[in-house]
Amino acid sequence: MLLIRDTQHTHTTYFLATKHIEKDRKMLNDHRLSSQIIIHAFLLWASMGFLIPIGILAIRLSNREVQGRRLRIMFFIHVVTQILSVILVAAGAVLSVKNFSNTFNNMHRRLGVVLYGLVLLQAISGLLRPSRDGKNRSTWFFTHWMLGTTVSLLGIINVYTGLHAYQKRSSRSITPWVIFFTAEVVCIGLLYLFQDKWAYIQKQGMIRGSDQPTITIQPTDNREVLAKQNKDSC
Secondary structure (H helix, E strand, C coil): HHHHHHHHHHHHHHHHHHHHHHHHHHHHHHHHHHHHHHHHHHHHHHHHHHHHHHHHHHHHHCCCCCCCCHHHHHHHHHHHHHHHHHHHHHHHHHHHHHCCCCCCCHHHHHHHHHHHHHHHHHHHHCCCCCCCCCCHHHHHHHHHHHHHHHHHHHHHHHHHHHHHHHHHHHHCHHHHHHHHHHHHHEEEEEHHHHHHHHHHHHHHHHHHHHHHCCCCCCCCCCHHHHHHHHHHHH
């Protein structure tokens, strides 16, 4: 009896999954919906695959600035990129809810819902930023940093899952897009790691430049030494 139920459940699940795949394929063949998918992909790539990492790089650069114009510029870049990313994520979410089948039958869609919530939470935490001398500043900074890093990493992963889902349902090659996005991620990752080392490299250059032997001349009252120097000079 249990075997029959399990078999029926398996057949039902397979039937529903096949039905959703066929629906997605018909959607891809529809020119209007196909263009909507391209717009959705561009919005989410620009937000989570580009703007959020750029904002993280900018605020990381500002950590070496105590005050001044450069600090304000870096902070401004961080704020603008994150606001734009939230707007693009919201637009992508509205587009997907309005035009696509809202069945969470794959990793891309389930992870997308999680990311929508995390991006909104990150935006709220940014608005609640305490002053630098506030007692809750360290707790807020750690939470904001963890959320931002999580959103960035999951966003990058979800771009790949989205490309994979598109290939599975359309049977089209995604190799150029995977190569392009991977190259971008590698470049951003190298910049992220290089920022901490740049100041160290500069200091090492200064130390090497100062490692030259120095000659110090000290005054002396030794009359014998002075008399010998005068004799040699004659």
